[in-house]
Amino acid sequence: MHRKTSNSVKFKKILIAPVLAFAALAGSASAYANTNPADPSKVIRTAFEAADDGFDMVKTQNFYSGWVSEVIFETLLTYDYLARPAKIIPETAEAMPEISEDGKTYTFHIKKGIYFSPDPAFKGVRRELTAEDYIYTLKRVLDPKNRSPSANFLNGKIVGLDELAAQAQKTGHFDYQTPIAGLQAPDRYTLKVVLNAKDYNFLNVVAYSAFGAVAHEAIDAYGQQTAQHPVGTGPYMLDKYVPRSKIVLVANPEYRGFTWDFKPSGDAIDKQIIKDMQGKRMPQVGRVEISIIEENQSRWLAFQGKQIDFDKIPELAALSVLDGDKLKPEYAEQGIQLQRIVEAGITYTVLNMKDPVIGGYTNDKIALRRAIAMVYNNKEEATLLRNGQAVKLESIIAPGVGGYDPAYRSSIDYNPALANKLLDHFGYKRGADGYRTMPDGKPLLLKSTSNQGGINTEISELWKRGLDLIGIRTQFVVSNFADNLKAATSCELMMWGAAWNADYPEAENFMQLLYGPNSGRGNHGCYQSPAFDALYVKAMSLPLGDERNKIYLEMNRQMEADTAWVLNTGRIRSWLVRPWVKGFKKHPILHSDWQYVDVEKH
Structure with missing residues (x-):
């Protein structure tokens, strides 16, 4: 193993490769409305700790892809910037939808005068957003050729959509022109969605970033390159893209803008945010520059050198920056703002249930996975590896999410x-070298895959110490996050250290990661338990509340009985924000803050 040291860290220079540029749009922008109030001289510089996977959200659930896509594409509904707990509000819809008495029909009225960003796909014509664009977007998710990891959000929900997808599976062609009863556009600006059954999570689903409207002309024009050519109606559009190195966003000249007018949630920080931002035309920031810096030390040095405007404190730096939950004087004196939140997410290790070594549901295989889980010291990860910037995870459900029980163990x-x-x-015998074999005498070798950067090297070392205690030989493989995610989506990794942040603030968003029919999508270990799946279906039939939450606890226990995952930690994020950035407040669901903040001259 290669040990990562921190006593002689050098800043990792970001090599700028040839970029995918979209300069052709600049010349045509003057033909458009230029309604976006953003100031081109106001720039946010920030960094991601892992790479995106392009920006076609129908085809990826990459966290960093979603972060960027939130400001390129717009959903019918979104979340209030300040409200805590998270509160759904309209985005392109004029108001919250009209819902029929039986809870199956949702009628959305789309705002008029919303336009897609200028793009050659539209041949110089301004392209207005319509209800048909959302119908097309939703259909794309179940088009079999897209193999969407987000299909589970819609499977079985919308009248006629599964049948259309099944027909496409047989013929090899998804007919987007075929009307279905579940997706109707009575007029240009009205969308009617008819569900097969009442769904208590449907508003959360509608607000999910994968369902931001796309235009069929852009998808047709770019085909397999759509992920590098995103075209939406949001406040920003892609200007330059160096895969796994640099992302530059600029203001979409067609974006209509909005007036900053959010109500305080009761958090102490809200008063100052409102004072700084109330009444401003948004967005104010005209350019967003995102660098991919996987190494924590390098990203931390970039923040200290004022090369990025806000970032999370790396765990390795926490003790030198924080005094308890406050900044040390040398940082406070710089006017840096500190925001500490327990992330609405979890970290965990996927155990592949299809793997010939650790997979399967017989007692000997469950015993092997259970033993593996019992030697991972997640308390040590939280206190030592993360310097107290995490909490030991007890359940699948993240803190702060509906259904979370702080008393669960x-x-x-x-x-x-x-x-x-x-x-x-169970017959896993030790050999002369101290390492165990399988019950049939064959070698026992685990293959644990981790992502580059962060504290992943230290986590692998923690795993090795634990597995050595029980005599299990392990091979540790390091690869980049985007490639690991692709492999995990196909259930190709034996063990993989993963993380999941809430797409919406309800426990079902985490439980669906273990739902059998989602294997090959978000279910990265292909866990297929009839007992767990039956509980999932039962929970979905119940309204949000105590009765449903009790089912979630049973699902937690079932996962533990089968030991499909090893639970790691829930991370505490300490965000540092330079004093010239105004209005910043980290949201538990939304990740792109750029359209809500301002930048003063500095």
């Missing part, structure tokens, strides 16, 4: 001694 805890006894009992 996992039935699997760190216990190497018991893990050894478990392996002995």
Whole structure:
């Protein structure tokens, strides 16, 4: 193993490769409305700790792709910037939808005068957003050729959509022109969605970033290159793109703008934010420059050198920056703002249930996975590796999400001694070298995959220490996040350290990661438990509240019984913001802040 050291860190220079530029748009922008109030001289510089996977959100669930796509594409509904807990509000819809008495029909009225960003695909014609664009967008998610990891959000929900997808599966062609009863456009600006059954999460689904409107002309024009040529109605559009290195966004001249007018949530920070931002025409920022800097040390040095305007404190720097939950004087004196939040997300290790070594549902395979889980010290990860910037995770559901129970305790805890006894009992014998074999005498070798950067090297070392205690030989493989995500989506990785941030503030968003029919999509370990799946279906039939939450607790226990995951930590994020950035408040669901903030001259 290669040990990462921090005593002689050098800033990693970002190599600028030939870029995909969209300069052709600049010359035609003057033919458009130029309604966007953004100031080109106001620039936000920030960094991602891992690479995106392009910006066609029908084809990816990459967190960083979604971060950027939130400001390129617009959903019918979104979230209030200040409200906590998260509150759904209209985005392109004029108001919240009209819902029929049986809860199955949703009618959205789309704002008039919303236009897509200028693009050659429209041949010089201004292209207005219509209800048909949302019908096309929703259909794309179930088009079999797209193999969308977000299909689970719509499977079985909309009248006629699954049948249309099934027909496409047979013929090899998805007919977008075929009308279905579940997606109707009575007029240019009205969208009617008819569900097969009442769905208590449907408003959350509508606000999910994968359902931001796209135009069929742009998809037709760019085909397989759509991920590098996103065209939406949001406040920004892609200007330059160096895959895995640099992303530059500029103001979409067709964006209509909005007036900053959010109500305080009761958080202490809201008063100052409102004072700084109330009544401004938004967005103010005209350009967003995002660098991909995977190494924590390099990203931290970039912030210290004022090369990026806000970022999370890397765990390695926490003790030198924080005094408890406050900044040390040398940072506070710079006017830096600190915002600490427990992330609405979880980190965990996927165990591949299809893998010939650790997969399967027989007692010996469950015992092997259970022993593996029992030697991962997630308390040590939280306190030592993350310098106290995390909490030991007890359940699948993230803190702050509907259905989370702070009193719940996992039935699997760190216990190497018991893990050894478990392996002995099921015939995983130690050889002369101290390492165990399979019950049939064949070699036992785990293959654990991690992402580049961050504290992943240290986490791999923590895993190795634990697995050595029970005599399991392990090969550690490091690759970039985007490639790992693709492999995991196909259930090709034996073990993979993953993270999931809430797409919407309800436990179902986490439970669907283990739902059997989502195998090959978000279910990265291909976990298929009839008991878990039956509980999932039962939970979905219940309204939000205590009865549904009790089912979620049973689902947690079922996952533990099968040991499909190893739970790691819930991260505490300490955001540092330079004093010239005004209006910043980290949202639990939305990730792109750029359209809500301002930048003063500095």
